[in-house]
Amino acid sequence: MTAAVTLDAPLATARRRRTGWLGKVPYVVVGLYLLVALIGPLLIDYDPVHTPLEDRLLSPGSTTADGGTAWLGTDDLGRDILAQIVYGARTSVLIGIATVGVASIVGLLLGAVAGYARGWLDAVLARIFDVLLAFPAILLAIVIAGAFQRSILLVVVALSATAWISFARVTRSVALSLRERAWVDASRVLGVPxxxxxxxxxxxxxxxxxxxxxxxxxxxxxxxxxxxxxxxIGLPSSTVSWGQTIANGKTYLETAWWISTLPGIALSLLIINVGILGDQLTARYGRGRRDP
Amino acid sequence: MTLLEIRDLRVTFGRRRDPFVAVDGVSLSVGAEETLGLVGESGSGKTTVARCVAGLQRPDAGTVTFEGRPLERVGRRPAELQRAVQMVFQDPRSSLNPRMNVASIIGEAWRTHPSAAPSGDRTAALHALLADVGLDPDVATRRPGDLSGGQCQRVSIARALAVRPRLLVCDEAVSALDVSVQAQILRLLVDLRRTHHLAMLFISHDLGVVHQIADRVAVMRRGEVVEEGPASDVLGAPQHEYTRALLDAALDLDDAGSVTA
Known part of the structure; x- marks a missing residue:
């Protein structure tokens, strides 16, 4: 045991050193987004219905009619882009957390049950996972979201409808292998429910x-x-969302590029960094890399 | 008096068309406070027999009875039969949940079978149980990762004893331990068998180990019992050629070991 620990330690530090400070970038960026989503809306006022038309299509850095500065410009209705990005960050983070929460709970339960039960129940559930996985996720979300009145809840449901499948599949395969562990057999022999x-x-x-x-x-x-x-077909127009802002600006791409481009950059940066973060976590904790 | 009775046990794995027969018509019996050694090379079906007795594996045919009452799969057994048959596994580390400490591992056994739980002070009872298997009281707060292989196996034995079983199935219980620890655990099992009036089904591929603990020995080969009898007869004067081959192989290894040492 002690020998194994001393052998493992240098390997682990070597791997960490190679990643270096670059490996921490996604943590910092994602942390910043969370911070902005959390406290940004408290510092910046924004009302989607308040449309000062005299300020419309101002370029980044211009002075608005009421004396303020539109650091990232304004859209076709004179609304501040910076505020839209900040409020949109909150929306994205909220929807992301809610959907992942719902999807992971559903997926964990079904996957664990399938992997633990094996037999016909597993066969049925596993086929369902496979069939649903073959279905294009965004298409299913569009169908669900398009069929009902726009609301935050509906968006969460529509996105969860396919997101839970990956959780179910991962949990199932982990449960399948864990089930063979002797401590599971030991508790079964004891008669643990x-x-x-x-x-x-x-x-x-x-x-x-x-x-x-x-x-x-x-x-x-x-x-x-x-x-x-x-x-x-996503969120109601009263809720600020990057997707809506980008859509709003698409007719002004040549004259007022900042309306679509800046929220697009905000979106891309978040996705890329969360993706890298996820890859790092998968490499460290993912299935098969280390014995649980 | 017969405690455990196995009749014409048959277990197959794999496809229905072309099944692999792991156990093919095995009949064995274990008397009260008797230790039956089950030996054979790997793949001979010993462990499958053990899992059927423990209720982890459903046999395709045949019956397993305990004092005349059928032993079904473990989930369907009445609580007292669940308690009566306990098992100790081969790998001491993986037979304990690495996220639970020793106290909660034993506590789970008592929670599952309140009838076996101590009526008074649980901490005192826990310490007494740990002392029974030769562990210090301070082990109670440790997790399996902080314990040695031998200590883990002692905890596994304590968990089995916590519900006061009458038959202990030991599936290669000392095979994963190094030789000195193996001897200690073996001695512990011999002591516990006496103090707790245990019957044992002791499975091992190591004839030397079986010789030290078993009253009777059954030899399995390709899912069948080829020879059975008192330990001294089977291991001293084997009748079946397979038993002789097993013994010769063990002796060869011992000789080779003494030459290189």
Whole structure:
């Protein structure tokens, strides 16, 4: 045991050193986004219905009619782009967390049950996962979101409808291998109820891979929400969203590039950094890399 | 008196068309406070027999009875039969949940079977149980990762004893330990068998180990029992050629070991 520890230690530090400060960039960027989403709306006032038309299509850095500075310009109705980006960040983070939360709970439960039960129940559930996985996620989300009245809840449901499948698949495969562990057999021989076995002896060990996957899914969900809002079937227009802002600016791309471009950059930066973060977490905690 | 009775046990794995027969018509019995050694090379079906007795594996045919009452899969057994048959596994580390400390591992056994739980002070009972298997009380707050392989196996044995079983199934319980620890655990099992009036189904591929603990020995090969009898007869004067081959192989290894040493 001690020998193994001393052998492992230099390897681990070597790997960390190679990643260096570059490896910390996604943590910092994602942290900044979370900070902006959390406290930004408290510092900046924004009302989507307040449309000072005298300020419309101001370029970044211009002075507005009431004496303020539009650091990132204004849109076709005179609304501040910086404020839209800040409020949009909050929307994206909220939708992302809510959707990943719903999807991971559903996926964890179904996946763990399938992997632990095996037999016909697993066969049925696993086929369902596979069939749903083959279905294009964004298409399903568009169908669901388009069929009902626009609302935040609907967007979360529409995006969760496909996001849970990856969680279910990962949890199932982890549960399948955990089930063979002797401590699971030992508690079965003791007569520990199935529910307790699942809860105490299997689910805690799925945490690593599930957290890594949750990060990757978060990026996909944020992108999905922006996509739905861009198409006009996402959030209601009273809620600020990057997708809506980008859609608003698309007619002014030649004359007022900042309306679409700046929220687009904000969106891309978040997705890329969350994606890299997810990859790092997968490499560290993902399935198969280390014995749970 | 017969405690455990296995009749014509048959277990197959794999496809229905072309199944792999792991256990093919095995009949064995274990008397009260008797230790039956089950030996054979890997793949001979020993572990499958053990898993059927413990209720982890459903046999395709045949019956397993405990004092005349059928032993079904573990989830369907009445609580007292669940308690009566306990198992110790081969790998001491993976048979304990790495996220639970020793106290909660033992506590789970007591929570599952309140009838076996101590009525008074649980901490005192826990310390007494740990002392029974030769562990210090301060082990109670440790997790399996902080314990040695031998200590882990002692905890596994303590967990099995916590519900006061009458038959202990030991599936290669000392095979993963190094030789000196192996001897200690073996001695512990011999002591516990006496003090707790345990019957044992002791499975091992190591004939030397089985010789030290078993009253009777059954030899398995390709899912069938080829020879059975008192330990001294089977291991001293084997009748079946497979038993002789097993013994010769063990002796060869011992000789080779003494030459290189």
């Amino acid at each position: 199935q529910r307790s076995i699942l809860w105490r002896h299997i689910l805690p060990f799925t945490a690593g891979p599930v957290v890594a996957l949750a990060t990757l899914e978060f990026a996909l969900v944020v992108l999905g929400e922006a996509g739905l809002s861009f198409l006009g």
